[in-house]
Amino acid sequence: xxxxxxxxxxxxxxxxxxxxxxxxxxxxxxxxxxxxxxxxxxxxxxxxxxxxxxxxxxxxxxxxxxxxxxxxxxxxxxxxxxxxxxxxxxxxxxxxxxxxxxxxxxxxxx
Amino acid sequence: xxxxxxxxxxxxxxxxxxxxxxxxxxxxxxxxxxxxxxxxxxxxxxxxxxxxxxxxxxxxxxxxxxxxxxxxxxxxxxxxxxxxxxxxxxxxxxxxxxxxxxxxxxxxxxxxxxx
Numbered sequence: 001x002x003x004x005x006x007x008x009x010x011x012x013x014x015x016x017x018x019x020x021x022x023x024x025x026x027x028x029x030x031x032x033x034x035x036x037x038x039x040x041x042x043x044x045x046x047x048x049x050x051x052x053x054x055x056x057x058x059x060x061x062x063x064x065x066x067x068x069x070x071x072x073x074x075x076x077x078x079x080x081x082x083x084x085x086x087x088x089x090x091x092x093x094x095x096x097x098x099x100x101x102x103x104x105x106x107x108x109x110x
Numbered sequence: 111x112x113x114x115x116x117x118x119x120x121x122x123x124x125x126x127x128x129x130x131x132x133x134x135x136x137x138x139x140x141x142x143x144x145x146x147x148x149x150x151x152x153x154x155x156x157x158x159x160x161x162x163x164x165x166x167x168x169x170x171x172x173x174x175x176x177x178x179x180x181x182x183x184x185x186x187x188x189x190x191x192x193x194x195x196x197x198x199x200x201x202x203x204x205x206x207x208x209x210x211x212x213x214x215x216x217x218x219x220x221x222x223x224x225x
Contacts, residue, residue: 032211043114043200043216044153051211091211096141096160096204097168098214100153 004088009105012082018075020104022088025069031093033064035073037084038103044087047073078108113137114217116201122223129188131220133201140206142184143214144168144176146197153200159184160206191224198222 005023012018024033032051036044048055048062050071055062061074075082085103092099117132135142143158145168155168157176165176173195177185184203188195198221202214 034213036216041219041221043202043218046213046215049211049213096143096158096214097155098153102150102152 003099004090004101006086006088006101006104008102009107011107011109012075012078014080014108014110015077018078018082018106018108020073020075020086020088020106021070022072023070024088024090027068027090028093029068031090033062033071034089034091034098035060035062036087036089037082037106038087039084047086078106080108080110082106083108114201114203114215116199116217116220118220119218120221120223122225123188123191124225125191125193127188127191129191129222129224131186131188131199131201131222133184133186133203133217134182135184135201135203135215136182137203137215138181139203139215140181141204141214142178143202143204144174144184144186145200145202146170147200147219148197156186193224196222196224 034049035047038044050062064071087103089098113136115134123129144156145153147153159165159178175187198219200219201217204214205212
């Protein structure tokens with residue numbers, strides 16, 4: 001099963017772009033990458049997902065490297081409300097199963 | 111927006127009690143999931159259901175059962191609660207077969223304490 005590796009914590013200044021990296025070097029060709037975030041005492045919130053092309057929605061952009069071994073979630077203008085734990089997840093191919101890692105704790109600083 | 115609603119945010123029960131955790135989704139999703147989240151262990155899948163009356167075990171089904179009598183509702187049952195089942199329980203739902211790449215959407219969780 002593909003696993004993900006993320007830095008345990010990051011800081012970002014309010015108003016700046018937050019770039020959160022994720023390594024998934026064992027990902028297989030048909031496994032998607034998903035990003036969620038979790039604010040204390042709430043459930044994980046879906047942000048974005050992708051297979052091999054870059055994706056953008058109203059919350060964030062997802063950049064996946066050409067070899068698909070890593071990806072970066074970009075929050076273009078971070079606000080204090082973006083302070084959360086961010087999870088990069090790979091879904092096990094052929095199943096509905098997510099593999100959650102320990103995530104990156106992002107702190108946005110005023 | 112997808113709405114996944116869990117019946118209680120906080121629940122306190124006693125050892126040996128039978129505990130029911132309820133989850134309802136309003137998006138006509140075929141798949142529903144129950145996870146528990148513990149510090150240092152992340153989210154672990156307990157059970158999931160891909161259709162009414164259908165269920166499959168996840169990674170840690172021992173001590174739990176589930177019920178899905180209607181498409182929108184998925185219940186997690188602790189047959190005889192024990193202190194090691196104190197945890198945050200999360201329900202999720204997603205679109206069904208043929209759409210496995212669709213994301214799961216989570217409720218806000220039930221923080222269950224077993225005394």
